[in-house]
Amino acid sequence: MNRLLNDIRNRSLSLRARMYLFSAAILTLFAINVATHVWGSFARNESLLAYRDSVTATQLLTELGQSLEAHRQRVLVLATLRETTDDSLGQEEQQAAVEDLNSMASQLRGLGAISAEGAEDYYRRLHQSASTLLADWRQFYDDYNSTTREIALDTASVAYEDTLERLEELDGQQERLAVERSAAIDATISLTDRITVIGFVTTIAVTLFLVISLIAKTNARLRRLKKGAQRFGSGDLSHRIETHHDAGEILDLARTFNDMSSKLHYAIEEVRAAQSEADAANAAKSMFLANVSHELRTPLNAIIGYSEMLQDELGDGNPIDSDQFHHDLGTIILSGRQLLALINDILDLAKIETGKMPVALETFQPDALIFQVCDALAPLVAQNHNQLDLDIDRDSMTEMCSDPAKLQQIVTNLFSNACKFTEHGTIAVHAAMADGVLTLVVADTGIGMTPEQQDKVFEAFVQADAQTSTQYGGTGLGLAIVKDFCEMLGGNIQVESAPDAGSRFTVRLPAAPESDRASA
Numbered sequence: 001m002n003r004l005l006n007d008i009r010n011r012s013l014s015l016r017a018r019m020y021l022f023s024a025a026i027l028t029l030f031a032i033n034v035a036t037h038v039w040g041s042f043a044r045n046e047s048l049l050a051y052r053d054s055v056t057a058t059q060l061l062t063e064l065g066q067s068l069e070a071h072r073q074r075v076l077v078l079a080t081l082r083e084t085t086d087d088s089l090g091q092e093e094q095q096a097a098v099e100d101l102n103s104m105a106s107q108l109r110g111l112g113a114i115s116a117e118g119a120e121d122y123y124r125r126l127h128q129s130a131s132t133l134l135a136d137w138r139q140f141y142d143d144y145n146s147t148t149r150e151i152a153l154d155t156a157s158v159a160y161e162d163t164l165e166r167l168e169e170l171d172g173q174q175e176r177l178a179v180e181r182s183a184a185i186d187a188t189i190s191l192t193d194r195i196t197v198i199g200f201v202t203t204i205a206v207t208l209f210l211v212i213s214l215i216a217k218t219n220a221r222l223r224r225l226k227k228g229a230q231r232f233g234s235g236d237l238s239h240r241i242e243t244h245h246d247a248g249e250i251l252d253l254a255r256t257f258n259d260m261s262s263k264l265h266y267a268i269e270e271v272r273a274a275q276s277e278a279d280a281a282n283a284a285k286s287m288f289l290a291n292v293s294h295e296l297r298t299p300l301n302a303i304i305g306y307s308e309m310l311q312d313e314l315g316d317g318n319p320i321d322s323d324q325f326h327h328d329l330g331t332i333i334l335s336g337r338q339l340l341a342l343i344n345d346i347l348d349l350a351k352i353e354t355g356k357m358p359v360a361l362e363t364f365q366p367d368a369l370i371f372q373v374c375d376a377l378a379p380l381v382a383q384n385h386n387q388l389d390l391d392i393d394r395d396s397m398t399e400m401c402s403d404p405a406k407l408q409q410i411v412t413n414l415f416s417n418a419c420k421f422t423e424h425g426t427i428a429v430h431a432a433m434a435d436g437v438l439t440l441v442v443a444d445t446g447i448g449m450t451p452e453q454q455d456k457v458f459e460a461f462v463q464a465d466a467q468t469s470t471q472y473g474g475t476g477l478g479l480a481i482v483k484d485f486c487e488m489l490g491g492n493i494q495v496e497s498a499p500d501a502g503s504r505f506t507v508r509l510p511a512a513p514e515s516d517r518a519s520a
Helices: 002-010 015-084 091-114 120-143 154-233 248-315 322-354 366-376 378-383 404-420 451-456 466-472 478-488 514-519
Strands: 362-364 387-392 400-402 426-434 437-444 492-497 503-510
Touching (some): 015 120, 015 154, 120 154, 248 322, 322 478, 366 404, 378 404
Antiparallel strands (some): 426 437
């Protein structure tokens, strides 16, 4: 029991295990009490049986002694009559005497059956002496009616005296054994009574201890859970409930609380991150709207301003300066094209985001398309005093089955960006084809980008920073559209750049659709 209590005290057991152990301990104590009570009841029954056997043996000894004495008197009377008269013994009288002898023999056997342990030798001597006596008396009756035999009672008298002596010895031994056995049984009964009382008191004490211990342990664990739940409820999601003292259901519950806190903490962090991203996206879109408004107003102001000037010149009646007139119309046309390009970029991005941008496959010469775009945008190179380095490997070029409009847009956006961010530098365009893949490289010696700016350069509505947008203009849609177009045509784009060291954009596009290349 002490070992069980130490195990309960030292080990971290589950609530169910503690209940099982406590129940087992209480049932064990109860079983000990029941066993002790049964043992005491058995001892009492043994005492009653011993007392009953002792009383029965005493009665049999008394009855046997009385029977022997009565029969001896009868034998003496018959012996006297035999000596003084010639009367014989009738058959009925002789049969009654034999039955009397058989009855005494039966009493002798019954006495042997209930004799206590330790009295066997005394009974054996009594049985031997009494058997001799009964045999002598039986011989007496057999020879009573015989006229040729003398009846001798000396041997029977000696056997009778010896039998009485053996009766007294057996009676004394039975009495001593009964007293000893009664004392031993009384001691056992007293011991079992004490054990029963002690066991009952111990059961109550241990039960109270186990119940109080169980309540205290359970309350301590529940208080830790309650404290942890309160900390969680107050917003302290970094708090963790201690679990090294717990086991079983309480441990599972504590771990569940901790897991729930961790998941809730991560969820809140994700919400905060998503909120930050949403705020950043909103800020980027706000900046985009501001940039778009500026970019839209600039060509519109030029269109409206020059149109009003031309209208005034036509209305004042003065001669028209043809060169100035053509210059103003060229400015209006250029501003209109800029406005159209900006609107097209916005529409293209909207189509891409909604998945409605079609891909029109055609067969064309990529080298001719690239040269045509670069030649058409040559004025942008001279605008910031740059030089164009055009290198098209025409020997490697073959026909290409793709969307020429999107390839033209890719080259235009990359070329325009390189010209916009480069002053007094070089714009290099290289194109070649190998293994059915068109490689287009547009490099410049402009302002370049930091690694952080490179990570965001292909995101829609995002420019390097606010200063770049203010200084160089633009909406931040060009490179995002280029990346989407490259992926739509089955290719990809990469950027290499460093601050004040220029940028290098590499586009790789398959010369044929995926199905054509697989069957080739």
